[in-house]
Amino acid sequence: MSAVTGHPTGHPTGHRRPAVGELAGDRRRSWPYPRTTLGVAAAAAVLVPFVLPPYPLYQVTLVLVYVVALLGLDLVAGHGGQVSLGHGAFFGIGAYAAAILLWLGVPYPVTLPVAGLVAYGLGHAFGRPAVRLSGVYLAVVTFAVAVAVPPLIRRFAPGGAMGLPVRTPGAPSFTGLADDQWVYLLVLAVAAAAFAVMRSVVRSRAGRSLAALRADPGAAELLGIRPAATRAHAFAGSAMYAGLAGCLFTWTTGFVAPESFTVNLSITLLAGIVIGGLGTVSGAVVGAVVVTFLPAPGLVSGLALILVLAVAPGGVTGLARRAPALFRKDGP
Amino acid sequence: MIGQVFHGFGTGAVYAALALALVLVHRFTGVVNFAQGELAMVSAYVAWQLVDAGLSYWVALPLTVAVAFGAGALAQRLVMRHAGDAALIMTIGLYVFVHALAAQIWSSALRTFPNPFPGGPLGIVGPLGVVAAVLALLYLVIRHSGAGLTLRAVAADPRAARLSGIRVGRVHALGWGLAAATGAVSGVLIAPVVFLEPGMMGGVLVSALAAAAVGGFVNPVGAVAGGLLIGVAETLAGTYLWADLRVVVPLAIMLVVPAVRLSAFSRVRA
Numbered sequence: 001m002s003a004v005t006g007h008p009t010g011h012p013t014g015h016r017r018p019a020v021g022e023l024a025g026d027r028r029r030s031w032p033y034p035r036t037t038l039g040v041a042a043a044a045a046v047l048v049p050f051v052l053p054p055y056p057l058y059q060v061t062l063v064l065v066y067v068v069a070l071l072g073l074d075l076v077a078g079h080g081g082q083v084s085l086g087h088g089a090f091f092g093i094g095a096y097a098a099a100i101l102l103w104l105g106v107p108y109p110v111t112l113p114v115a116g117l118v119a120y121g122l123g124h125a126f127g128r129p130a131v132r133l134s135g136v137y138l139a140v141v142t143f144a145v146a147v148a149v150p151p152l153i154r155r156f157a158p159g160g161a162m163g164l165p166v167r168t169p170g171a172p173s174f175t176g177l178a179d180d181q182w183v184y185l186l187v188l189a190v191a192a193a194a195f196a197v198m199r200s201v202v203r204s205r206a207g208r209s210l211a212a213l214r215a216d217p218g219a220a221e222l223l224g225i226r227p228a229a230t231r232a233h234a235f236a237g238s239a240m241y242a243g244l245a246g247c248l249f250t251w252t253t254g255f256v257a258p259e260s261f262t263v264n265l266s267i268t269l270l271a272g273i274v275i276g277g278l279g280t281v282s283g284a285v286v287g288a289v290v291v292t293f294l295p296a297p298g299l300v301s302g303l304a305l306i307l308v309l310a311v312a313p314g315g316v317t318g319l320a321r322r323a324p325a326l327f328r329k330d331g332p
Numbered sequence: 333m334i335g336q337v338f339h340g341f342g343t344g345a346v347y348a349a350l351a352l353a354l355v356l357v358h359r360f361t362g363v364v365n366f367a368q369g370e371l372a373m374v375s376a377y378v379a380w381q382l383v384d385a386g387l388s389y390w391v392a393l394p395l396t397v398a399v400a401f402g403a404g405a406l407a408q409r410l411v412m413r414h415a416g417d418a419a420l421i422m423t424i425g426l427y428v429f430v431h432a433l434a435a436q437i438w439s440s441a442l443r444t445f446p447n448p449f450p451g452g453p454l455g456i457v458g459p460l461g462v463v464a465a466v467l468a469l470l471y472l473v474i475r476h477s478g479a480g481l482t483l484r485a486v487a488a489d490p491r492a493a494r495l496s497g498i499r500v501g502r503v504h505a506l507g508w509g510l511a512a513a514t515g516a517v518s519g520v521l522i523a524p525v526v527f528l529e530p531g532m533m534g535g536v537l538v539s540a541l542a543a544a545a546v547g548g549f550v551n552p553v554g555a556v557a558g559g560l561l562i563g564v565a566e567t568l569a570g571t572y573l574w575a576d577l578r579v580v581v582p583l584a585i586m587l588v589v590p591a592v593r594l595s596a597f598s599r600v601r602a
Contacts, residue, residue: 085424126587129587130587130590136363137586139366140586141583144538147580152580155574267428270436271425271428289522299429302429302430303425305422305428305429306422306425306426309415309416309418310414313418
């Protein structure tokens with residue numbers, strides 16, 4: 001960031017204006033047809049289940065599930081500038097909340113709000129104390145949450161270490177759809193709603209307060225923004241998104257096990273949003289593809305994470321946005 | 333009961349050593365290093381290789397600490413200095429990479445590690461003595477040496493330190509090297525207890541993070557006290573309640589620390 005740390009972008013308040021896409025979370029426009037693109041993407045997304053065979057459809061459904069989780073994580077990591085290593089755990093809590101309710105025979109539409117509320121409450125419980133200390137403390141506490149949750153699930157949840165198979169939502173007969181097509185459309189609807197809500201949250205007073213706290217905590221506090229309350233709410237909302245995504249995961253896979261929600265999932269989610277691009281919606285989509293197809297953390301994902309942070313802090317999205325400038329003669 | 337408490341002190345000494353490493357990195361470079369445990373795990377493997385090659389344990393140990401110092405400094409120079417304002421996420425990338433690399437080189441098989449303090453009272457006093465010696469040594473280096481002075485100058489104000497001619501990057505590398513060397517001690521101490529394998533520091537890291545949190549990530553004495561406290565608490569909870577409760581202890585400590593505000597522990601002289 002500064003001359004001291006040797007970051008190439010210079011100080012954010014310095015005299016050189018960074019190129020579009022050079023910084024993570026840069027919201028300047030670089031694409032001229034946002035609405036047309038969104039419309040085409042939405043139309044294509046609705047057509048997907050009628051075109052793809054079952055297994056690819058399942059994978060695309062999972063991508064949408066992770067999009068919801070990453071949209072939430074991005075509120076903390078991209079817009080808030082803090083790190084959460086606990087989103088895999090909140091994802092697992094949401095997944096288990098939904099699975100246990102389905103196991104008890106509760107109809108599936110009820111599981112979604114319950115999973116979200118449970119994750120939201122726990123997000124408050126852990127986030128409140130964590131955000132009161134310095135910025136790094138949230139990462140530390142959430143890491144401990146991610147480590148503690150799988151053994152607790154193994155001990156207390158029905159199914160234990162073996163996991164819990166549940167019935168996935170079935171399509172109502174009047175629609176004439178196959179079950180997996182129905183689940184895909186449900187997940188798509190939730191993901192679209194999550195996207196719309198997150199978009200307005202980020203632009204709301206609370207969202208702009210969060211961005212202000214990231215840019216300059218001192219100045220933001222002088223403007224009357226309460227750092228702890230703002231960040232705690234953002235973290236709880238973000239955990240709620242992870243919980244909702246966990247519920248969608250249960251709907252999609254019909255099986256939950258403690259080993260699916262270890263600290264590795266948290267790291268994969270974080271790697272996904274960083275590689276995709278922090279602070280942008282397209283970053284969450286690219287990140288979800290990364291999470292789905294580049295599973296357990298290993299040499300490849302570790303190296304990818306390091307290289308992206310060193311070379312392209314804006315992730316894939318940032319690179320794509322910078323591309324026009326890179327090809328101009330005068331450089332970025 | 334008394335036996336369990338002493339056993340807890342033995343484990344706590346390991347947490348304390350790793351917590352010391354975390355405090356060093358955070359205080360001198362402003363980052364919480366999630367890769368600290370994995371660097372310690374690699375150090376334990378290096379020690380194992382040296383002992384396996386026929387060296388005496390007490391020759392292998394200083395060699396390992398020296399290698400760890402180099403590895404820590406190298407990690408800072410090669411990786412961390414490119415991190416910009418995403419240093420914390422970079423340490424997680426380093427964590428994933430080092431872990432996977434170790435699994436590639438040494439496979440995931442469990443290995444036994446020679447224990448210099450076998451059983452008896454020496455099994456408790458030994459690790460505690462080693463940690464006390466490390467703490468004293470760090471105190472001497474940081475308080476009473478030229479390198480320590482530059483470290484503290486960079487921690488207090490990197491820009492001013494740079495303006496007075498200190499090579500800030502090299503000092504950061506020195507801080508990382510010192511921390512990795514300290515962490516290596518914890519890796520070598522825990523390896524005989526949990527067997528040598530790439531995942532061996534996973535649980536230790538969480539406890540060490542909680543221990544460092546007791547010291548506010550800046551105070552070495554607070555971190556050591558926190559390490560011992562957590563070691564005892566985990567052993568008692570694991571023995572008298574149920575074994576899985578161990579993993580909840582660090583989380584509980586972390587959630588209590590901000591409420592209690594152990595300010596005596598979390599403040600330091602510059």
